[in-house]
Structures are given as C-alpha cells and as structure tokens.
Amino acid sequence: MENYPRFKHHGAVTGVTGSCHRLLASPDLHVLVDCGLFQGREARGDTLDLHRIDFDISTVRALLVTHVHIDHIGRLPYLLAAGFDGPIYCSEPSARLLPLVIEDALKVGFTRDADLIQRFLDTVDKQLVPLPYQQWHTIAETTDVAVRIRLQRAGHILGSAYIEIDAVYADGRSHRTVFSGDLGAPHAPLLPAPESPACADTLVIESTYGDRLHENRETRQQRLRDVLSHALENGGTVMIPAFSIGRTQELLYELEGLIQAGKDAQDAAWRDLQVIVDSPLAAKFTAIYRELKPFWDAEALKRVRAGRHPLDFDSLYTVDSHEQHLQTVAYLAKNRQPAVVIAASGMAAGGRIVNYLKAMLPEPVHDVLFVGYQARGTLGHQLQQLTPGAGATVEIDGETVTVACPITSIGGYSAHADQQDLLDFVYHMPHWPAQIRIVHGERVARETLKQAMLTMAAEAGREVEVIC
Known part of the structure; x- marks a missing residue:
C-alpha cells in the first residue's frame, strides 16, 4: 500500500x-x-x-x-x-x-x-x-x-x-x-x-x-461601462455569450450595479437600457440563485438589505419560447433599441447566441462581448482572433458572415x-x-x-x- x-x-x-x-x-x-x-x-x-x-x-x-x-x-x-x-x-x-x-x-x-x-x-x-x-x-x-x-x-x-x-x-x-x-x-x-x-x-x-492576469474589478467595470455606452449612443445590442449558470448571474449583478449608478446620476439613458436573458435554462438557474441567497457574499447581501434586487431588476426581461427568441432577434436587428442580450452558449459553440451573431455581426452599431474563456476550435475563439471590418468573416452554420461590429474581451469577468x-x-x-x-x-x-x-x-x- x-x-x-x-x-x-x-x-x-x-x-x-x-x-x-x-x-x-x-x-x-x-x-x-x-x-x-x-x-x-x-x-x-x-x-x-x-x-x-x-x-x-x-x-x-x-x-x-x-x-x-x-x-x-x-x-x-x-x-x-x-x-x-x-x-x-x-x-x-x-x-x-x-x-x-x-x-x-x-x-x-x-x-x-x-x-x-x-x-x-x-x-x-x-x-x-x-x-x-x-x-x-x-x-x-x-x-x-x-x-x-x-x-x-x-x-x-x-x-x-x-x-x-x-x-x-x-x-x-x-x-x-x-x-x-x-x-x-x-x-x-x-x-x-x-x-x-x-x-x-x-x-x-x-x-x-x-x-x-485579469484586470482588477475597477478596470473591468469601466470596460463593461464603455461597451454599454457604445450601445446607448448607437442604439445597438451588446451580445454576450455566457454559460447559463454562473456567468449569467454574475453579469446580471454587475449590470444592475451600473444601471443603478446611472439612475443615481439621473442619466435617463441607463434607465432605458434593456437587459435580456434569452435562455429558459439560465432563467431557471437565476431563480435558484435567488433562492440560495445564504450562499451569496457579504457585498451582495448588503445590496439585498438596501432593498435592491441584483438578479431581478425592472429592466430585466427573460425570453422563453423559441418563437419569442426569433422575434427578439428580428426586432433588435431591425430597430435601434439599446439592449444587452445574454445567451448561451458561453463559447458561442451553439445555442441561441448564434442567431444573434448571424443577424448582427455585419452591423458596426452592435457589439460582441466575451467575458469568459474561449476554447480553441469554438466560434467564440475565432471571433476573438478577428479584427472587425476589412473583409473579416466567420462561418456560422455553413454561411459566411461578415464581421463589422466591435469584438471585446474582458478577462476580469472570468x-x-x-x-x-x-x-x-x-x-x-x-x-x-x-x-x-x-x-x-x-x-x-x-x-x-x-x-x-x-x-x-x-x-x-x-x-x-x-x-x-
């Protein structure tokens, strides 16, 4: 032995x-x-x-x-x-x-x-x-x-x-x-x-x-704020591929903080920013996260005691059915409505995020934001390696898609x-x-x-x- x-x-x-x-x-x-x-x-x-x-x-x-x-x-x-x-x-x-x-x-x-x-x-x-x-x-x-x-x-x-x-x-x-x-x-x-x-x-x-090494929290919050500001100024959508459990809930927490700060500064634009979770699975996980508050950290519990709802705020919307998903993609692609869409999969290797990418990558008013690791061989990794514009393309579901919108990666949110x-x-x-x-x-x-x-x-x- x-x-x-x-x-x-x-x-x-x-x-x-x-x-x-x-x-x-x-x-x-x-x-x-x-x-x-x-x-x-x-x-x-x-x-x-x-x-x-x-x-x-x-x-x-x-x-x-x-x-x-x-x-x-x-x-x-x-x-x-x-x-x-x-x-x-x-x-x-x-x-x-x-x-x-x-x-x-x-x-x-x-x-x-x-x-x-x-x-x-x-x-x-x-x-x-x-x-x-x-x-x-x-x-x-x-x-x-x-x-x-x-x-x-x-x-x-x-x-x-x-x-x-x-x-x-x-x-x-x-x-x-x-x-x-x-x-x-x-x-x-x-x-x-x-x-x-x-x-x-x-x-x-x-x-x-x-x-x-990751950025510190102050730096990553500022970078997130910058990407969101681009959407507010251009009426674009920030597409965030994120795993249904973990990353989605952490992003919602940070977004609630930025929106609340905007409200405190009486900036009407932040009040109008829609945050869309397009994933029934993520919605279920988020509900369980809310139920398991005793396992949250001290900072999050302090927000709750102050009467805030970090995972259930007013401008947060959930898309459930596939029909609603397709309608949301079409609406955001056609209309200049500042929005953040969080959808799976986290490496853009399938899932609902792919339809958003196909519809919006060709338009420079939108943004793609990666907040987690992108494994080699995934669509997420391919997009990270691109310089948008000048003929940049990716293949999605057998189609060649032009990439004109900015691609941003924030490692600090990993x-x-x-x-x-x-x-x-x-x-x-x-x-x-x-x-x-x-x-x-x-x-x-x-x-x-x-x-x-x-x-x-x-x-x-x-x-x-x-x-x-």
Whole structure:
C-alpha cells in the first residue's frame, strides 16, 4: 500500500474541457472527481466514442462533483450507462442545480423523450448526496484504507467546491489530496473568494488562466461601462455569450450595479437600457440563485438589505419560447433599441447566441462581448482572433458572415482564477504540497504555471514536484 494513492487523469489533461480524474486510494478503492464533456477542439471526431467511459469502474466507490458546469458533469449519463451506481457527492447548492444541467444535456445530446429523461433524473436523485461545506464525511472504507472528504467553497459558481480527500491507511499512514476543481477569482460578483486549505500532500490544480492576469474589478467595470455606452449612443445590442449558470448571474449583478449608478446620476439613458436573458435554462438557474441567497457574499447581501434586487431588476426581461427568441432577434436587428442580450452558449459553440451573431455581426452599431474563456476550435475563439471590418468573416452554420461590429474581451469577468490567484492558493497554505499536478489548461498555460510554481517554491525555499 505504500505506492498509494495513485492518480489517473481521464479528461482536462491537455485542454480545458472533459474534467475527469480518478484517485486510486488502494487497488480496490477508487473515487472519481468530476466526469465532464469535451467541448470545442477537444470534441472533434466521434463524440460518442470520445465520451464513452473507457476505464474500469468496478472499483469506483463514489463520484465527487466539484461543480455543475457541463464540462465537469456532462458525462454523467455515460458513467451511469457504464454501470456506475454509487453515491454522487456534491455541495448542497450543486444538488439543486445539477438536475437542471443534466436534463438540458440529455435533451441536447441524447433524447427529448420526457419519460426517459425523468427516469434518468430519478436515478440520479437516488444517488445524489448533498454535503454541507467544511464538514468531514467518511465515504468509503476497506480493511486497508478509509477515505473521507471535505468540501470548501471554490468561488467559481454557486455551489462550486474544492475537495479535500484524506486516505487513512491501516498501517497508520495518511495522505491528503486537494482537487481544486475550478477556482474563482477574488472580488468576483456574488460569491466569496476561495480560501487556501491548511495542507495537502498532493494538489491537483486547474490552470485555465495559468499564463495570464485579469484586470482588477475597477478596470473591468469601466470596460463593461464603455461597451454599454457604445450601445446607448448607437442604439445597438451588446451580445454576450455566457454559460447559463454562473456567468449569467454574475453579469446580471454587475449590470444592475451600473444601471443603478446611472439612475443615481439621473442619466435617463441607463434607465432605458434593456437587459435580456434569452435562455429558459439560465432563467431557471437565476431563480435558484435567488433562492440560495445564504450562499451569496457579504457585498451582495448588503445590496439585498438596501432593498435592491441584483438578479431581478425592472429592466430585466427573460425570453422563453423559441418563437419569442426569433422575434427578439428580428426586432433588435431591425430597430435601434439599446439592449444587452445574454445567451448561451458561453463559447458561442451553439445555442441561441448564434442567431444573434448571424443577424448582427455585419452591423458596426452592435457589439460582441466575451467575458469568459474561449476554447480553441469554438466560434467564440475565432471571433476573438478577428479584427472587425476589412473583409473579416466567420462561418456560422455553413454561411459566411461578415464581421463589422466591435469584438471585446474582458478577462476580469472570468469565473476562473488567474495566474496570481493560483499561485496564492498554494502560497497561503500553511503546509505546502509535496506534489502539484497541473490540469485543465492549454499547453502554454500549464507550462507557464509550472514554471511560476517552481520559481515561487525556489524563492520560498520549498521543495515541490510539479507535474503537467
């Protein structure tokens, strides 16, 4: 047993999607951390074969969910189809959100048969085990080893957690592993920032932004204000591709703040700015976010106590049906009505945002605003690389579309920690890990973070093995 625990990584190894990691506490006791879909460039080819569970699950005693983004739980139907019937542990807010995410994934990727979907959701519900933050729970035990876990707030989306896993062996030895999941950035809207764990022997950490830094909050708010001002001046629409859960709610929070500031300054233009959430799924998530106010941060709760409604303000509209969606696209494309549209998908790789882009990219009065990571191979990444005008085009649904409107990216609104935040997560641990395994990042991001980790360790006089 002295060679355990071991680690196997089945996704988010060479990119940022498909998160799936296996901790082998002993030969016959394994736990799985996340089981997500591959997206963008990583999802090319036969997606059924790509997402099939290709490892032995007979020894997997539990699935641990860090958060409910599709690239972290989207392979759950494949996992259950492979025969997994063990418990699925997650935070209490994640337990509220996970069924909605899985239902949507089933409708998009598997079937629209309501009875089949409900049967699957009933199965998931029986296996789902919600856990409070900051409490230890023993999840599996053999004569050789006992495994316990503790969830800590990760600050990425509501319910997100980094997971501490203790493997305690019969010979008295113990090993603590920390899986970061996706870590949030400090000063993000709505959620408290993650705090570093006390210790770890092994740290498995994401590296989405391992090679770059975000703008500070004041800078990103000013940049958001500038993009919105362009829409107000030109009667254009700001199109924001955003994931239905997490980014949408954080944007609504920031937009409510800017609109309120405009009202306080008696600027009528801000009062007329429409904010449209064109996603029934996002609307459902937003309703659950409102119900889960106890998990908001102190700043957000202060707004609530002041009588404001950060996720339910007067100029906020929700588009439900597909017919309403098409009508909204046509209306905004034809009429000069200042508006912000938030629609999925977050990487513009499908979903309702695509119809807005096809209709409005050719007109310079509109704007596209990216506030999150755009994986290589997605339409969002292609647009980020373009200089609008001068013959710039993209292909959407087989059509060549001219790109004349401004394309803006604000990294500061990413739900991911940047390089400094990732370094700080380790630096502020009282007892540093002996081994750091870097995952969930493009090659340059992983390698850059590795070098930064090694430099930090050398300067601190610490010996750390860094694997990426």
